[in-house]
Amino acid sequence: MTDRIPLDHLTSDALDALYEQLEAAEASETQRQLTAARKAFASATTRAARAEATISRVRALAQQWQASVRPGEPHPAAVAVLAVLDQPAPTAATQATGPREHCGDLKPPFSDTAERTECILRPGHHGSHADNTGCRWWHADNEHQEQPHA
Numbered sequence: 814m815t816d817r818i819p820l821d822h823l824t825s826d827a828l829d830a831l832y833e834q835l836e837a838a839e840a841s842e843t844q845r846q847l848t849a850a851r852k853a854f855a856s857a858t859t860r861a862a863r864a865e866a867t868i869s870r871v872r873a874l875a876q877q878w879q880a881s882v883r884p885g886e887p888h889p890a891a892v893a894v895l896a897v898l899d900q901p902a903p904t905a906a907t908q909a910t911g912p913r914e915h916c917g918d919l920k921p922p923f924s925d926t927a928e929r930t931e932c933i934l935r936p937g938h939h940g941s942h943a944d945n946t947g948c949r950w951w952h953a954d955n956e957h958q959e960q961p962h963a
């Protein structure tokens with residue numbers, strides 16, 4: 814913990830230095846969150862690839878079973894397995910039952926053409942919001958900064 818500078822001794826340069834420290838701290842937090850998000854994405858990609866490979870093996874086994882047990886005749890169990898595999902996957906909305914992993918605050922519409930990205934910082938973070946491009950924003954009302962996001 815650094816010593817607190819008395820307000821009467823605070824110069825413009827000292828204030829600039831404090832703002833630079835704040836920006837560096839926020840940037841490093843953003844970088845930490847970005848690294849965590851990239852690791853989670855890589856893990857999800859690996860697990861998805863393994864799941865696809867498993868589904869392919871089960872499908873091949875069911876087709877092999879269908880062909881070898883009753884050639885030319887539908888086998889109820891093999892048909893049922895293949896039917897389940899052909900069903901569309903549940904949507905992300907029905908799977909998202911766990912806690913939110915990021916703030917999600919929508920970036921204000923800075924212009925008509927700017928994409929409205931979401932804040933990628935952890936829920937309930939302090940300070941300004943930040944998206945995955947490093948853009949930062951905060952809201953004019955203090956209420957938004959004092960109450961953590963649910």
Ligand SMILES: [Zn+2]
Nearest residue numbers: 916918932942
């Ligand atoms: Zn945020």
